[in-house]
Amino acid sequence: MDLRKQLERIIFKYEFVNGSLIPMLQEIQELEGYLSKETMKMVSDISGIGVADIFGVATFYTVFRLKPQGKHTIRICKGTACHVSNADLILTTLRNELDLEEGEDTTADNKFTLFEVACLGCCSLAPVIMIDNTTYGKLDPQKISEILASY
Ligand code: FES
Known part of the structure; x- marks a missing residue:
């Protein structure tokens, strides 16, 4: 159709x-x-x-997306527990690894789209990201490249 x-x-x-x-x-x-x-x-x-x-x-409304989305969705938590566990460093690492320019949220190859969210509901694992439906917790910058490479 x-x-x-x-x-x-x-x-x-x-x-x-x-x-x-x-x-x-x-x-x-x-x-x-x-x-x-x-x-x-x-x-x-x-x-x-x-x-x-x-x-x-x-x-x-933030529920609407005005640009094409990547194949995989990455959600990075910026909630309080993650914030105090250095989520900003995880975000900077992610953006560098994904080669995202200021204001961009989708990679040039359309493989990943990155969103910042308030809380992913698993604060004891802070800092946390979710890729599609998989949660990754207790992150440090070194783990980020390994995780991304597995996609
Ligand atoms: S604050 Fe990050 S999962 Fe709740």
């Missing part, structure tokens, strides 16, 4: 539901893993919702 038909199917499903823009965009985001400008314009075209309204919601 082409993208426009998939969008129509989702948009028509939400057509009469009040306050449905956010869940609708979340479902649309799952089609390609992010919301491209072209997709948002098509959503506006099909739904009649102003393109500025769609952009406004997509840029305001």
